[in-house]
Amino acid sequence: MAALFPRPPVSGIYIHIPFCASRCIYCDFYSTTLRNKAPQYVEALIREMDERKAFLRTPVRTIYFGGGTPSQLGPSHIATLLRALSSRFDLSHCEEITLEANPEDFIDGTWPLPSPSQPSLAAPSPLFAPPVPVAAKFGCQASPSQPSMAASSPLFAPPVSVAAKFGCQASPSQPSLAAPSSPSITRLSLGVQTLVDSELRLLHRRHNAAHVREAVHLIRNAGITNLSLDLMYGLPTQTLASWEYSIDEVLKLRPEHISAYNLSVEPDTRLHTLVQKGELTPCDDETCLQMAALLRTKLNAAGFEQYEISNFSLPGFHSRHNSSYWEPTPYLGLGPGAHSYDGHNRRSWNAPDVSSYLKGIRHEEFEILTDLDLYNERVMLGLRTARGIDLHDLESILSESSSFSSLRAIIDSLIHRNLLQLHQDRLSLTPSGLSLADEVIRELMFV
Secondary structure, three states, X not given: OOOOOOOOOOEEEEEEEOEOOOOOOOOOOOOEOOHHHHHHHHHHHHHHHHHHOOOOOOOEEXXXXXXXXXXXXXXXXHHHHHHHHXXXXXXXXXXXXXXXXXXXXXXXXXOOOOEOOXXXXXXXOOOOOOOOOHHHHOOOOOOOOOHHHOOOOOOEOOOOOHHHHOOOOOOOOOHHHHOOOOOOEOEEEEEEEOOOHHHHHHHOOOOOHHHHHHHHHHHHHOOOOOEEEEEEEOOOOOOHHHHHHHHHHHHHOOOOEEEEEEOOOOOOOHHHHHHHOOOOOOOOHHHHHHHHHHHHHHHHHOOOEEEEOXXXXXXXXXXXHHHHHOOOOOEEEXXXXXXXXXXXXXXXXXXXXXHHHHOXXXXXXXXXXXXXXXXXXXXXXXXXXXXXXXXXXXXXXXXXXOHHHHHHHHHHHHHHOOOEEXXXXXEEEOHHHHHOHHHHHHHHOOO
């Protein structure tokens, strides 16, 4: 297994912020509306950082604040957490720090953004830095592969030595610019879901379409240049026409990244209850497939690359953090309900219990993954990506078992059916296979 899953040179950190102002009808993520507990929760997160700071043995490449709605904490608490992270983990190679947010948080004052007319807003929080192109300070050009690092902003700033990223030396007269005193957010992920107001009301979202447009305007006016917008399709009452409208309206906002998820009806959600009562009817499978195909067509025409089944980006703007989940990259999950992976065969998770967590009681469970578990995960996660999976990786793990010959037969069959393609020893889904990804993945997995 060591050859198949070598330890990568970098790691990731996920921080779960479970607070939401209200609960959407489809959400089964662990969250709570008890925002008055935010100060104690930040203290509890820092306690867990102290307990687990030896978990990661490699420098941190990415940090992701997810939830819940992390922006509900406000800038001061996020800044406190970033300072705590920088003093406990090696962030010298950190190139992406993402914050999930909802549009209304930038409108109601929860997360005030500076603007050219109100530059003083930038002063109180360490998250904010002058909106000056960083590369220009060093007299060099930004790399196309790292466009988000090319321009600092009042909210987003490079968390590591920017001069090194651009392949040049910082001026002796500006030594502080090469190593910021604390890391800053480099990427913002905004939960939009749809630009049709009736669909937003159905989902119990707090914002409307006008709020989305206003929030994006404020975000862009603050100089933020790496923005991801989340969408959902397959909603009850949603039609192909309304889905096309949402796609077109989102493209007008010119985000660098778009995530689009097919809504699923999960147990123990309000949506599940409404479906069970017959008050809502889920979107049928054929319409969902048509929605996915329409999305791919429109985003490809707009210059977006589909690098994973649910994720599209302009060149150079893929999510570094999420991409690490599709590879055997170690990551540390902080907060109740958060998962961790050691990069080899141990996966662990915190119990989803805020009350105990606030008291400093962290219940952790774990599992040791077998070779077959790791193979199945490799198939399940790798085939979701445009890069696909290395055929030799799959063969090496099964080479001494009877499963090897059956695997090749299954692969050949899927290629013959135009669901899989093999190019330079890498297997990936064909355009037809994308529509049947779950079926293809199931056929390749072994029980």
